[in-house]
Amino acid sequence: xxxxxxxxxxxxxxxxxxxxxxxxxxxxxxxxxxxxxxxxxxxxxxxxxxxxxxxxxxxxxxxxxxxxxxxxxxxxxxxxxxxxxxxxxxxxxxxxxxxxxxxxxxxxxxxxxxxxxxxxxxxxxxxxxxxxxxxxxxxxxxxxxxxxxxxxxxxxxxxxxxxxxxxxxxxxxxxxxxxxxxxxxxxxxxxxxxxxxxxxxxxxxxxxxxxxxxxxxxxxxxxxxxxxxxxxxxxxxxxxxxxxxxxxxxxxxxxxxxxxxxxxxx
Ligand SMILES: NC(=O)c1ccc[n+]([C@@H]2O[C@H](COP(=O)([O-])OP(=O)(O)OC[C@H]3O[C@@H](n4cnc5c(N)ncnc54)[C@H](OP(=O)(O)O)[C@@H]3O)[C@@H](O)[C@H]2O)c1
Numbered sequence: 001x002x003x004x005x006x007x008x009x010x011x012x013x014x015x016x017x018x019x020x021x022x023x024x025x026x027x028x029x030x031x032x033x034x035x036x037x038x039x040x041x042x043x044x045x046x047x048x049x050x051x052x053x054x055x056x057x058x059x060x061x062x063x064x065x066x067x068x069x070x071x072x073x074x075x076x077x078x079x080x081x082x083x084x085x086x087x088x089x090x091x092x093x094x095x096x097x098x099x100x101x102x103x104x105x106x107x108x109x110x111x112x113x114x115x116x117x118x119x120x121x122x123x124x125x126x127x128x129x130x131x132x133x134x135x136x137x138x139x140x141x142x143x144x145x146x147x148x149x150x151x152x153x154x155x156x157x158x159x160x161x162x163x164x165x166x167x168x169x170x171x172x173x174x175x176x177x178x179x180x181x182x183x184x185x186x187x188x189x190x191x192x193x194x195x196x197x198x199x200x201x202x203x204x205x206x207x208x209x210x211x212x213x214x215x216x217x218x219x220x221x222x223x224x225x226x227x228x229x230x231x232x233x234x235x236x237x238x239x240x241x242x243x244x245x246x247x248x249x250x251x252x253x254x255x256x257x258x259x260x261x262x263x264x265x266x
Pocket of ligand 1: 012017042189
């Protein structure tokens with residue numbers, strides 16, 4: 001029988017964007033992977049990761065459903081291997097005026113960004129604590145630090161994750177398990193297109209490189225840090241400014257970036 005010595009990492013939303021780059025970081029650092037996403041692209045992403053010499057099990061599952069999260073968890077337990085690290089990263093947004101967007105879209109944001117993250121953390125953390133070691137990375141956002149006019153449910157979902165991650169980090173401080181919040185700024189992924197925000201200033205502005213964001217997130221997670229504002233110097237400066245700006249000012253600034261039609265080509 002083959003002896004497996006590599007540590008195992010779980011990455012959700014690993015088919016594209018930040019999650020895919022996080023998976024590449026894990027692979028480059030000698031982790032085997034269980035990756036999860038909903039659509040076909042997960043298989044080709046996994047095939048590329050395998051060329052990096054890592055073992056990858058790709059689980060196609062809809063994490064907006066409780067059964068979908070349990071499917072992923074069953075795949076993890078079936079390996080009978082300890083989970084050394086988990087990046088709970090899958091997430092979606094939806095731009096638009098709250099009075100005009102579909103409630104179903106907003107409830108889906110809550111189901112994926114919030115409910116699936118809490119559910120998966122609940123399933124994975126006990127084993128890590130029992131092992132006395134483990135690293136969890138939760139993809140929050142710099143959006144967690146500002147009220148998100150024209151994207152209110154998304155920003156609020158990230159505020160939830162921010163608080164959740166920081167609370168767990170404190171609760172688990174004597175266990176050997178750490179929980180790090182990854183706070184990217186606007187990053188070049190499929191996010192803005194999927195959120196119907198291509199006609200906004202935020203959708204059209206230059207964005208950070210997902211590979212850079214993931215590298216900084218991975219490093220912070222491995223170091224057991226509480227949180228990291230990841231990306232360019234501009235994003236880091238925004239993170240610092242958001243610490244002191246009043247919420248009303250940040251909400252107005254967010255309107256300027258996210259209001260439908262605010263982009264030059266809107
Ligand atoms: N891009 C940004 O500017 C930015 C900034 C801050 C934070 N973030 C956060 O970063 C995380 C990753 O987003 P991204 O920017 O990399 O966008 P992305 O390229 O659209 O990636 C989203 C990932 O989530 C997966 N996903 C979506 N719905 C799912 C579902 N129902 N079940 C399972 N997986 C699902 C997608 O897989 P499928 O395609 O298979 O659905 C994909 O792998 C999100 O939490 C996002 O909120 C992004």
